[in-house]
Amino acid sequence: MSRPLRTVTVNGSYSTPSKTGALIELITDQIASTREIEVRRIEVSTLGPGLTSALAREDLSAEVRAEVAAVEDADLVIAGTPVFRGSYTGLFKHFFDFVDQYALANKPVMLVATGGSDRHALVIEHELRPLFGFFQAATVPVGIYASAGDFDRTTLLAPETYARIEIAVRDIVPVLDALTAAPATAAVPSGPGRPEGAGATALH
Numbered sequence: 001m002s003r004p005l006r007t008v009t010v011n012g013s014y015s016t017p018s019k020t021g022a023l024i025e026l027i028t029d030q031i032a033s034t035r036e037i038e039v040r041r042i043e044v045s046t047l048g049p050g051l052t053s054a055l056a057r058e059d060l061s062a063e064v065r066a067e068v069a070a071v072e073d074a075d076l077v078i079a080g081t082p083v084f085r086g087s088y089t090g091l092f093k094h095f096f097d098f099v100d101q102y103a104l105a106n107k108p109v110m111l112v113a114t115g116g117s118d119r120h121a122l123v124i125e126h127e128l129r130p131l132f133g134f135f136q137a138a139t140v141p142v143g144i145y146a147s148a149g150d151f152d153r154t155t156l157l158a159p160e161t162y163a164r165i166e167i168a169v170r171d172i173v174p175v176l177d178a179l180t181a182a183p184a185t186a187a188v189p190s191g192p193g194r195p196e197g198a199g200a201t202a203l204h
């Protein structure tokens, strides 16, 4: 007996339409071709002062707090951002600054980025992976990067990126199988540096 995969996507783009958003959609489509999923899409640029004026979690608007909680409760997080000045966007980081320190522990997180050129493709390894390493997240080994030249507006043209999406999703099929077979409320085991009761859905 399996249940839908609760997937939350976070797009750090400030643009509409967004190439990063288009890339994230291709990933959710690929996952949807393998199983039933529920997708909640978070666009940080639309969250407004409820996010941007907050300096502490209690300052967040109720709407933004609910979005942060959705990330914490997800089975799978797809975290995508355009490259801004060699890193993730400021609002992307500001949003994740309010996610509980232990809520992503062991949670699968797919890393996605787009940039103006291929020269910043390693932003996934040098910026995004360390951030989610802090959270003790189970980042998916294959990151997905595309540059502006790979798109016609928001249509991805690069066959190698489609292939990479397939590989990234195929690699985590056993994890997704385990997540959707497990009860939704299972808690991650506590460990050193991770207080009792804190954490996300257990993978193992």
Ligand SMILES: Cc1cc2nc3c(=O)[nH]c(=O)nc-3n(C[C@H](O)[C@H](O)[C@H](O)COP(=O)(O)O)c2cc1C
Pocket (backbone or CB within 6 Å): 013, 014, 015, 017, 018, 019, 020, 021, 081, 082, 083, 084, 085, 086, 087, 114, 115, 116, 117, 118, 119, 120, 147, 148
């Ligand atoms: C303020 C700003 C800074 C940027 N810095 C970089 C950069 O350092 N490296 C890069 O490859 N592209 C950079 N870009 C280009 C964007 O990353 C690129 O256009 C991206 O695909 C936009 O994604 P979006 O359509 O999802 O917003 C920058 C764009 C802006 C607006």
